[in-house]
Every structure is written in structure tokens, then in C-alpha cells.
Amino acid sequence: MVLVNTETVPGRQILEVKGLVQGNTVRAKHVGRDIMAGLKNIVGGELKGYTELLTESRREATARMMAQAQELGANAIVNVRFATSSISAGAAELYAYGTAVVLSE
Amino acid sequence: MIELLIFLGLIGIGFGAGRWNETRHLRSLAEREAALRDIMVTNLRTLPENWTVTRAELVAANVVIALDYFKTIAASLKSLLGGNLGAFETLTDRARREATVRVLEEARALGANAVWNLRIETAVLGHGDKPSGIELIAYGTAVRAE
Numbered sequence A: 001m002v003l004v005n006t007e008t009v010p011g012r013q014i015l016e017v018k019g020l021v022q023g024n025t026v027r028a029k030h031v032g033r034d035i036m037a038g039l040k041n042i043v044g045g046e047l048k049g050y051t052e053l054l055t056e057s058r059r060e061a062t063a064r065m066m067a068q069a070q071e072l073g074a075n076a077i078v079n080v081r082f083a084t085s086s087i088s089a090g091a092a093e094l095y096a097y098g099t100a101v102v103l104s105e
Numbered sequence B: 001m002i003e004l005l006i007f008l009g010l011i012g013i014g015f016g017a018g019r020w021n022e023t024r025h026l027r028s029l030a031e032r033e034a035a036l037r038d039i040m041v042t043n044l045r046t047l048p049e050n051w052t053v054t055r056a057e058l059v060a061a062n063v064v065i066a067l068d069y070f071k072t073i074a075a076s077l078k079s080l081l082g083g084n085l086g087a088f089e090t091l092t093d094r095a096r097r098e099a100t101v102r103v104l105e106e107a108r109a110l111g112a113n114a115v116w117n118l119r120i121e122t123a124v125l126g127h128g129d130k131p132s133g134i135e136l137i138a139y140g141t142a143v144r145a146e
Helices: A030-042 A048-071 B001-036 B070-082 B087-109
Strands: A013-030 A044-047 A077-090 A089-101 B053-068 B114-127 B130-145
Touching: A013 A048, A013 A077, A030 A044, A030 B001, A030 B053, A030 B070, A044 B001, A048 A077, A048 A089, A048 B130, A077 B053, A077 B130, B001 B053, B001 B070, B001 B087, B053 B070, B053 B087, B070 B087, B070 B130, B087 B114, B087 B130
Parallel strands: A077 B114
Antiparallel strands: A013 A089, A044 B053, A077 A089, B053 B130, B114 B130
């Protein structure tokens, strides 16, 4: 499956638009990571644990979106967008959406 | 008394370690950005018509950066007076550059020579007026074009 965040796929034509597809995940981090993050808030720097967590969440949300597109019989998703929000102190939501389309070969 | 000492100690550690972390991060960013300068990045939505594109693929990267204790205190004092929160400005700027560099590194790994339609999203982690870090996500379409 082809994923792009441009409106068209270079060199290929959109034959059919299947509609909006989306996927989301809400993940909480475990206590160990929270404690580490608390310490990091004293010295600054990257919170590697959270970075990894959000990378996993992004993959998961993308996979769910792709599964929806597959169900619709699409072979590509164009104009993919990501959005993040922290819904409570310990959890972050990741949301991916795009338009499922059928591309020419 | 002891509480005051702990508070001052934390500010001291935050100032020292935060500054050290920041300098190191800025140096690493400068090096990596220089190495990736040949990849063209834009936030344009459409590609130039005279380009022949052989492949296009979504690339995405994210980064979470923590505030240090000194910056948290400095910013909360500063926000009483208003004006630019310099401590937060450098923080968001670093996070944004880091996320962009990671996108470019991913594009390079795919053999792309341009990244089109780069988007950057920001989210605050933590609650209310006490943010614990900021999350940056950058994504775009990596293309190989002649």
C-alpha cells in the first residue's frame, strides 16, 4: 500500500476515491517511564521513553488506518495527516487520517 | 530551610545540566543538518511538473523533549511579567529541528533526494500549566526525483 501526504501520487493516476480512513491509539506509559521522565524534568533533554512510546503509537494508528483502507479495496492512502493530543496526565492519543484511493498501475 | 536548599539545589542542577544538554544537542543538530543539506525540503503540496519521480513514500518522525527545572521556574517567573518566554522558545525550536532532521535521515535511508509537503505538529505532554515535555511530530512525502 502506498502512503503519501501529498494530494496525488507522482507518476500515477487516481482511478477511484474510496473515502476517508482513520486510525487512532491512546497509550499510557508505565510507572517506570514516568519516574524517569520526572527525573529528566530536572536536567532537561530528550525523553527517549516517551519518544519510543509515541513512535509505537504512530505505527499502530497508521496500521489501523491501513487496515480500513484495505477493507475498502484501496491500494493507496493520499493526504495522510497525523495529530497528537494529551488527553490526561498519563496518556497520549495519536490520530492518523487520510483518503483511501485506488491508483493506476 | 531544607526545602529551600532542595529547591535551590534543583535549580542549580537544572541550570547546569540543562545548559550542558542544550549545548550538546545544538552541536549534534548543526552537524546532522549540514550532512543532510543536499535533500530538498519544502512544505509545498504539489511537485514541479517537469520532475520525473521514481518513488514516493511517507516518512515520519517524532521527538519528546523535557523541560529542565531551571527553565520551568524561569518561565513561570517570566510569565508573570509577560513577554517572550525565551526558555520555551529554544526548547520548541530544538525539538522541531530534531524532528525534521529525523525525517530527513529516514528519507536518506530510503534513497530519496527531496521531502515534499513537510508538516509539523506540536503537542504538550503533562497537565495544565505544568507541562512535562513537548512532543513534536514531523512528516512528509519522501520522493526520488530526477
